[in-house]
Amino acid sequence: MNTIVERFNKINSNITSLNLKNSVKIVAVSKTFSYDHIKPLVDYGHSHFGENRVQEALVKWSDIKKNSSHLKLHLIGKLQSNKAKDAVKLFDFIHSLDNQKLADALAKYQSKLNKRLKYFIQVNIGNEIQKSGIPVNEIDAFYNYCVKEINLEIEGLMVIPPNDGNHKKYFERLSQLNRSLALKELSMGMSADYIDAVKLGATFVRIGSSIFGSRS
Numbered sequence: 001m002n003t004i005v006e007r008f009n010k011i012n013s014n015i016t017s018l019n020l021k022n023s024v025k026i027v028a029v030s031k032t033f034s035y036d037h038i039k040p041l042v043d044y045g046h047s048h049f050g051e052n053r054v055q056e057a058l059v060k061w062s063d064i065k066k067n068s069s070h071l072k073l074h075l076i077g078k079l080q081s082n083k084a085k086d087a088v089k090l091f092d093f094i095h096s097l098d099n100q101k102l103a104d105a106l107a108k109y110q111s112k113l114n115k116r117l118k119y120f121i122q123v124n125i126g127n128e129i130q131k132s133g134i135p136v137n138e139i140d141a142f143y144n145y146c147v148k149e150i151n152l153e154i155e156g157l158m159v160i161p162p163n164d165g166n167h168k169k170y171f172e173r174l175s176q177l178n179r180s181l182a183l184k185e186l187s188m189g190m191s192a193d194y195i196d197a198v199k200l201g202a203t204f205v206r207i208g209s210s211i212f213g214s215r216s
């Protein structure tokens with residue numbers, strides 16, 4: 001069996017063997033890799049793939065997606081509102097919804113293109129200056145705006161926790177916030193910490209290097 005498929009299966013069985021209540025989907029993060037490298041996992045039948053740049057994803061996936069309707073593409077990286085139109089065209093999920101201007105642009109192009117995506121609100125859980133995301137004390141207001149004012153389909157919250165060794169604490173906090181909004185999906189966990197993330201309630205994990213190898 002192909003190495004990439006083997007690695008994917010191992011991660012899948014690591015998660016399954018935890019016997020958790022939450023059903024977990026693996027977003028295979030294929031950023032920086034060419035389609036040839038990713039293809040074995042597509043051929044294997046996996047559906048969820050993640051990219052962090054709109055332009056790169058357009059080049060890589062546009063044609064392939066036209067012929068494979070089961071594929072679901074997730075944008076996990078920072079999105080500028082001037083790329084909202086392209087993002088709405090190509091993606092099915094956006095995990096990096098993090099400001100009102102962007103939300104407005106996405107809502108506008110959704111109705112123009114007659115398409116509805118699913119969204120995760122990115123949370124700046126550690127209130128880090130350099131990081132994107134909605135501050136914890138503004139989440140309620142931003143969530144209400146997205147759902148009630150502009151009718152976006154918010155699936156859950158998303159986090160990239162600070163790299164300070166306390167990821168479990170941040171995952172727990174995000175899980176609580178997600179419950180307080182009665183959201184059913186939760187995007188957290190990457191190659192290094194996905195086991196803790198799913199134990200603490202993640203339903204979407206975003207895994208790149210453990211599947212596709214290290215990025216140069």
Ligand SMILES: *Cc1c(COP(=O)(O)O)cnc(C)c1O
Nearest residue numbers: 029052076190191206207208209
């Ligand atoms: C690159 C990336 C990942 C995957 O990271 P790995 O450590 O390679 O698993 C997950 N989430 C986001 C937002 C990323 O940019």
